[in-house]
Amino acid sequence: MAAAAAAVPVNLRLGDLVWGKLGRYPPWPGKIVNPPKDLKKPRGKKCFFVKFFGTEDHAWIKVEQLKPYHAHKEEMIKINKGKRFQQAVDAVEEFLKKGKGKDQDLTIPESSTVKRMMTGTMAGFKWPPSVSEPVKDGDPHFHHFLLSQTEKPAVCYQAITKKLKVCEEETGSTSIQAADSTAINGSITPTDKKIGFLGLGLMGSGIVSNLLKMGHTVTVWNRTAEKCDLFIQEGARLGRTPAEVVSTCDITFACVSDPKAAKDLVLGPSGVLQGIRPGKCYVDMSTVDADTVTELAQVIVSRGGRFLEAPVSGNQQLSNDGMLVILAAGDRGLYEDCSSCFQAMGKTSFFLGEVGNAAKMMLIVNMVQGSFMATIAEGLTLAQVTGQSQQTLLDILNQGQLASIFLDQKCQNILQGNFKPDFYLKYIQKDLRLAIALGDSVNHPTPMAAAANEVYKRAKALDQSDNDMSAVYRAYIH
Numbered sequence: 001m002a003a004a005a006a007a008v009p010v011n012l013r014l015g016d017l018v019w020g021k022l023g024r025y026p027p028w029p030g031k032i033v034n035p036p037k038d039l040k041k042p043r044g045k046k047c048f049f050v051k052f053f054g055t056e057d058h059a060w061i062k063v064e065q066l067k068p069y070h071a072h073k074e075e076m077i078k079i080n081k082g083k084r085f086q087q088a089v090d091a092v093e094e095f096l097k098k099g100k101g102k103d104q105d106l107t108i109p110e111s112s113t114v115k116r117m118m119t120g121t122m123a124g125f126k127w128p129p130s131v132s133e134p135v136k137d138g139d140p141h142f143h144h145f146l147l148s149q150t151e152k153p154a155v156c157y158q159a160i161t162k163k164l165k166v167c168e169e170e171t172g173s174t175s176i177q178a179a180d181s182t183a184i185n186g187s188i189t190p191t192d193k194k195i196g197f198l199g200l201g202l203m204g205s206g207i208v209s210n211l212l213k214m215g216h217t218v219t220v221w222n223r224t225a226e227k228c229d230l231f232i233q234e235g236a237r238l239g240r241t242p243a244e245v246v247s248t249c250d251i252t253f254a255c256v257s258d259p260k261a262a263k264d265l266v267l268g269p270s271g272v273l274q275g276i277r278p279g280k281c282y283v284d285m286s287t288v289d290a291d292t293v294t295e296l297a298q299v300i301v302s303r304g305g306r307f308l309e310a311p312v313s314g315n316q317q318l319s320n321d322g323m324l325v326i327l328a329a330g331d332r333g334l335y336e337d338c339s340s341c342f343q344a345m346g347k348t349s350f351f352l353g354e355v356g357n358a359a360k361m362m363l364i365v366n367m368v369q370g371s372f373m374a375t376i377a378e379g380l381t382l383a384q385v386t387g388q389s390q391q392t393l394l395d396i397l398n399q400g401q402l403a404s405i406f407l408d409q410k411c412q413n414i415l416q417g418n419f420k421p422d423f424y425l426k427y428i429q430k431d432l433r434l435a436i437a438l439g440d441s442v443n444h445p446t447p448m449a450a451a452a453n454e455v456y457k458r459a460k461a462l463d464q465s466d467n468d469m470s471a472v473y474r475a476y477i478h
Helices: 002-007 069-079 083-097 112-119 202-213 225-233 242-248 259-267 290-302 316-320 332-337 339-345 357-385 390-398 405-416 425-441 447-462 469-477
Strands: 017-020 028-032 047-052 058-062 066-068 164-168 174-178 195-198 218-221 251-254 281-284 306-309 324-330 346-351
Touching: 017 047, 017 069, 028 083, 066 069, 069 083, 195 202, 195 242, 202 218, 202 225, 202 316, 202 339, 218 225, 218 242, 242 251, 259 290, 281 290, 281 332, 290 306, 290 357, 306 332, 324 332, 324 339, 324 357, 332 339, 332 346, 339 346, 357 390, 357 405, 357 425, 357 447, 357 469, 390 405, 405 469, 425 447, 425 469, 447 469
Parallel strands: 195 218, 195 251, 251 281, 281 306, 324 346
Antiparallel strands: 017 028, 017 066, 028 047, 047 058, 164 174, 174 346, 306 324
């Protein structure tokens, strides 16, 4: 019945209030407005230019993704209970109360934000036949429903068009950061270079999505080809092999699970090396050891290619949100050529010098994170066996100096028994092992990491479902 209703054509016109739907994100209240004069409609199906309330986002939305505001208001309010959603609805009601519906200027001034939206892919999504699931206020994705780019939680939730900012630090490293100013004043101009991406796992999927949304031309490949389908619908091109992707693209990124996978991708049959020619660029975003990345750099450069390592600090949520921290080393010119890509996928990136430095720094970062997670799990289990409330422990920690999003999210996972992967347990254990080996290579003790690694090894032996790193908790209760 719902599907039949969705198929009924609706007559919409300039100035109408609507509910706009994009992808898996919730319907959001907006208004059909005039686009900038020189902004052409995308080809294909009929669409309207919509300004969304509460976010100040703008986008071309297909007519089948729009519903009249008043006719569907009750339905939408029932299924969406978040605070920011309610603020958006309140903004609509305030707009109606002030009677500005007829008098307000409906023309949106041209800006780089609008220009960039036109370069991104807004196709491939359909209004679902059934009502969307309720969106909780804590959902990290709902306020990214247009561009998946927002500022930090305390800042106004506008779509970020990240402005390039380069900072020279005392260490000599360089940082390309997203400007903290509001989206409307900044811009990302996507590079005109053809981008390739190999590996669509937890991290790679979010990265590719953001590259596409920021207007980059992207060709994708994944060992399991079915994972490419969604991105093809969003406008990506399909590469049949890693070699083909590299040979047809100017800059190819890769993000795979471990040193063996990284080597196989480059050196294996139909691998990256077979597609490298003079001037071709390869950026490895995998978290591996310095020896592995140095070996890959040498073989790429030996064929006339350019190489950059750029492992990322973050998790699936931050990848989806385009808020990763990127640690890069190698070809400095290539790092600068990747600036629009790094701005699309991350909130900041650092250039750390010669190849191997980024791998070492990434392992140290993950060593600290993994050890902290093991300590959190240890504290929660000790609270339980001594008769203390685990929730109260979390509440106390959240009010102290250790308070962080990481602490809160991981503790909530444990308390709820929800170990859906955001950062695989098996990968953090791999990173701890590599970090310990890094310490051994320079005769530096890593006793805390070694102790945490033993706990993760036990947890991994118990883990049959590729769970999140917070599942290390289970090592203490078995």
